[in-house]
Amino acid sequence: MSLRGLGVDPRCRCIETESRRIGKHIESVELFPPNSHCKDTEIIATLKITGKEICLDPTAPWVKKVIEKIIANKAP
Amino acid sequence: MSLRGLGVDPRCRCIETESRRIGKHIESVELFPPNSHCKDTEIIATLKITGKEICLDPTAPWVKKVIEKIIANKAP
Secondary structure, X not given: OEOOOOOOOOOOOEOOOEOOOOXXXXXXXXXXXXXOOEOOOEXXXXXXXXXXXXXXXXXXXXXXXXXXXXXXXXXX | OEOOOOOOOOOOOEOOOEXXXXXXXXXXXXXXXXXXXXXXXXXXXXXXXXOOEEEEOOOOHHXXXXXHHHHOOXXX
16 A cells, blocks of 8 residues: 555655565556655555556565566566 | 656657666656557656656666665665
């Protein structure tokens, strides 16, 4: 779940992360480096069709693989 | 330069990419995998302070390093 747009900035955007491997449903992925509002990197995926925003765990191997695939010019 | 929000979707968003190493100015990075509108991955960085959106080259080693740093929970 992402708190983005709910008027709770400046804080961390993610309160929980998705554990299921939802790579195939991802339309885009946004990466937020650590900053003064949130000490940990946050990754928010936007899903195809629904446009729903889902927080991903930056430490999960499958999330790293999804990002590596995208950088390598492949669909996740 | 990013064409996002200019009403030209669905097409590729980027018409040129930034060659300078602007990692330290990056607030967030958005990754768009290849899809039916654009055959190549696109990476759009949002800059601190100005909020300006800048397209990055997914094949540039410095861009890959910026993303790796963010995933590793470090500021780019």
